[in-house]
Structure formats: C-alpha cells, structure tokens
Amino acid sequence: MKAYEIVTEPIDPQKYADYVLRPEAGAVTLFTGHVREWTKGVRTLYLAYEAYVPMAEKTLRQIGEEMEAKWPGTRASIAHRIGELAIGEIAVVIAVSSPHRKDAYEANEYAIERIKELVPIWKKEIWEDGTEWIGDQRKKPDVPAADSGANE
Amino acid sequence: MKAYEIVTEPIDPQKYADYVLRPEAGAVTLFTGHVREWTKGVRTLYLAYEAYVPMAEKTLRQIGEEMEAKWPGTRASIAHRIGELAIGEIAVVIAVSSPHRKDAYEANEYAIERIKELVPIWKKEIWEDGTEWIGDQRKKPDVPAADSGANE
Amino acid sequence: MITIFYFAGLREAAGVPQEQAELDGRTVGELLEWIGGKYPHLPLDAVRVAVNEEYALPEDVLRQGDTAALIPPVSGG
Amino acid sequence: MITIFYFAGLREAAGVPQEQAELDGRTVGELLEWIGGKYPHLPLDAVRVAVNEEYALPEDVLRQGDTAALIPPVSGG
Secondary structure, eight states: SSSSEEEESOOOOHHHHHHOOOOTTEEEEEEEEOOOSTTTTTTEEEEEEEOOOHHHHHHHHHHHHHHHHHHHOEEEEEOOOOOOETTEEEEEEEEEEEESHHHHHHHHHHHHHHHHHHOOOEEEEEETTTEEEEOOOOOOSOOOOOOOOSOO | OOOOEEESSSOHHHHHHHHOOOOOEEEEEEEEOOOOSSTTTEEEEEEEEEEOOHHHHHHHHHHHHHHHSSSSOOOEEEEOEEEHHHHHHEEEEEEESSSHHHHHHHHHHHHHHHHHHSSSSEEEEOOOOOOOOOOOOTOOTTSSSOOOOOOO | EEEEEEOHHHHHSSOOOOEEOOOTTTTTTHHHHHHHOOTTTTTOTTTTEEEEEEEETTTTTTOOEEEEEEEEOOOOO | EEEEEEEEEHHHSSOEEEEEOOTTTTHHHHHHHHHHHHHHHSOOOEEEEEETTTEEEEEEETTOOOOEEEOOOOOOO
C-alpha cells in the first residue's frame, strides 16, 4: 500500500489504521465514508467514482502534509476507491494517529473537508430512474465546503 | 459481543465498526485509544486497567443513549478493555455511524469525553521506577474534562 | 447490612476490596464519615459514591441489601 | 502540442476523454476560450484547470508537452 492512494478494490480500513500507529501515538481516528442507500428520499442503487488518478494521489499527499504541519506529531494515511461501489461499501478511508486525541479528531475532519474541495474525484449516482454526476456547482476552489449531503 | 462492553481480551476494532454500519449510514468514525510509551518524558512499561464492570457497562450504555438523543440517527458501540495492556494495545474503541459525517465526528468525541468523566474505570501506570493509579483529582463529576494527557 | 466496594487506589489503601456494614437507614454522607473514621488515611475528597451502580447524592438513604461503591476519580480511555 | 483531459460530466459532454491541440504559448484562460468555442454546450463556469497535475491560474502559460486537465466540481468522499 501507499500512504495516499487511489484504489480499485474494496478498502480494508484496518490496514490504514495499522499504518499510522506508532509507540508515541495515544489516539487513532479512522473515518470511513460509505455509499448510502437513501439521500433525501431518493434511493441510490450504486455509485460510480472516477478520478484523475496521478493528480488525486498527489493532492491526497498534499492534504496529508497540510495535516502534519497544522497538527505536529500526527501521521495520516488516506485512500479513495474508484469504479462501481455497492450500498454500504467504503468510498474513502482516513486514518490519523496523534499523541493526543483532540488532534486526531480535528485533523481527520480537516482531511475529509479538504478532499471534498481539492481532490479530482467525481461521483456518479445511479438511481432507479436515472444517473447524475454529482458536483457542487456553488463550490469555489479553496473555500471550506459545507456538508454537501450527497453522501455522508 | 454487546454494543457496550468491558472486555479482557485484545480488542478488534473492526467488529465495532461493522456493528454500527447500516444502509442509511454515510459515515463511520472509529476512535481507538492506545497505550502510549512516552508521556512527558516518562517511559511507560505497560498499563493495568480495573473497572467496576456492571456499572461501567451501564454507564457506557447511558453515554450511547445520550449520543443517540443529541445526534438523532447515529448508532454507537463502545468497548473498554481491562487488565494488563502492552504499549500500542487498544484500551478503548468507540464506533459511531450516522447519515452525515459531522455528527459522526462530534458524537464520537463526545463519547470519549464522557467516558473520562463518568465511567468507573481506573488506569494504573507501570513505569521503570514505580507505579501510580491515575486519576485527575481536580475533576468534578459531570463537568467536561480537559485532555488529561495521561494517555491519548 | 449493606455491602461496600473499594476500587483502584482506595482498594489498595483500605486493604480490602469489599466489606459489609450495618449502615441501613444511614445516608451516603454518613457512610463516607463512617469510612473516614475507620480508614483515616483514605483520600476521600474527590470520591463519588455509587449505590446499586448509580451515582448517588450525599443525602440518599441506604437500605438493607444495597451495594455502595466508592468511586475514586476515574481514568478510563 | 499540449494534451487536454476531460473528466466526468465534461468527458461525456465533449465525447472524448482527451485530445491534443496546438496551444503552446497560450494561457490557461485562452485554452478555456478555445474549448468553449469548440464545445459550446460544455458547462465551463465552475471548471478549474490543472496543468501537469497542479491547479493553474488563468494567466499561466502552456508549454510544449504540457497536460491540461479540465476539473469540473469535485465530489469525492
């Protein structure tokens, strides 16, 4: 595995949690974003993700460097899956370790916000009666994003 | 497993993450607190945890009910290990799922704060040159606690 | 009779994990006075008492068969 | 020559995943004008451009061999 990677196979989150653990870490936070069946009353059958893979891995690594600069002593690892994902499957995993728990929570949440702003990955929702590429048209580059509600 | 439990064997965190996942959950946060080797320049050899087991499980369940009331739609599971734990081993795991990610982060962090206030579990640190029962003497019941720094 | 539990540092300081005492009808506050008299070296300042696995108030009254646990400052997590 | 990548909805709307064009020495802003002229139906308002895998500014100049990727609003996570 790479510490920051785009993958096509199902994600085993424990692998990323194990990667960030060190003797000086007292806390590990692991976030997994899953394909949700119901969003605002509309039933999703499955999702398809596409990425500009080399740039996506580069921007994930950049986010990791931002985290380690903002919360010294943290170590991070992030993976995002692309291709077709069924309900409940993991689209993204973020693992963060730090000596103290507060940093591990904050850095982890920072990472998912930044992913949603920066990383060239696109989600297509497939419903019973159609499909759509999801993208927040209101979102401007490098502005912190609100929860889109599209998934998690 | 029980959703809220005190255990004596090593904790497999994935079991608790799997327990909270449902089709309507878009986000899962998993926190693990680990035995840290170095705290403020003092080297810990291992930790020993003791609990008032039936009351500890009852208060963990109470914390879960508080979380589900404060963040509707979340589901939680918490386990704490007792006995002797080596460096790096998991003392506590908190799994939270929710439709939206913000709730999963907030509820998870709330849980660890409440555990440190409420749940009758005690930690003894064993160093190279002595031992000590850790307890924050300044802490008052039901007042949110600052990060103790004793571990994570 | 009620049953008293001691945990962690209090257990080590009292020298026993539990004992029984004729404190039926007495309050939680009176229980703490009784323990302080019997074990003057116990640090009881920050101790909470749980009766039948629920945190109790000093004015709560103990009844026959109750278990009262002395809860020193907790340090889980 | 530079290489242009189209992703997600833009790829489907343009009908091609990538193409090459003689835009050496032109700016990123001029690239977007060129694309808008060739594919008037492409929604370019919220699109960012990455040159060689880094987000670029409208005034950045394209050079021989560069890859320019059109990045519609992202939706990972």
